[in-house]
Amino acid sequence: DAKTTQPTSMDCAEGRAANLPCNHSTISGNEYVYWYRQIHSQGPQYIIHGLKNNETNEMASLIITEDRKSSTLILPHATLRDTAVYYCIVRLDRNEKLTFGTGTRLTIIP
């Protein structure tokens, strides 16, 4: 699976959009971008995934660049409960493994 690079930490004001970047410059054509988050003392929680089109669900939006070498997870109106570590993972379509990196520690500030 391709390697991902994320900032170690970010802050965002409550109520604002949180934009979390991820670089995956070695991604191959059949690899998907997945986002999970882990709130303290809980198991990782699936957020969203995509291949090349932008995706949106009830939790977040995923913007993938045209060359697919980077992506951005957008939490449109961040709340204090969104404080967590966010993991960007690149995964082969038929490979069931998830390889977690160190993620981005997002802190929502009141």
Added chain:
Amino acid sequence: DAGVIQSPRHEVTEMGQEVTLRCKPISGHNSLFWYRQTMMRGLELLIYFNNNVPIDDSGMPEDRFSAKMPNASFSTLKIQPSEPRDSAVYFCASTTDSINQPQHFGDGTRLSIL
């Protein structure tokens, strides 16, 4: 719907003792994963099953670790004998066989070996 259920939530035991962690996957899911999380190594995949059969156990650290899935609704991860370096949070996750379905995680078992 019930999510992935793990038990116990916390386990404290002395080194040398046998430890058994339990997992009930989401009903209808046929792939099950065991992960371990430590400060030093982050989240690591230990083993995963598909249709109750172990597919990849390359992440199992050593022979003291074993995992079984006797049926579609239950799996165990056993450590015997346990050592202090086994202290970690152990997560179980499950998913369906369909391509690109997300894994759903339990809340983990926090294991402390004294």
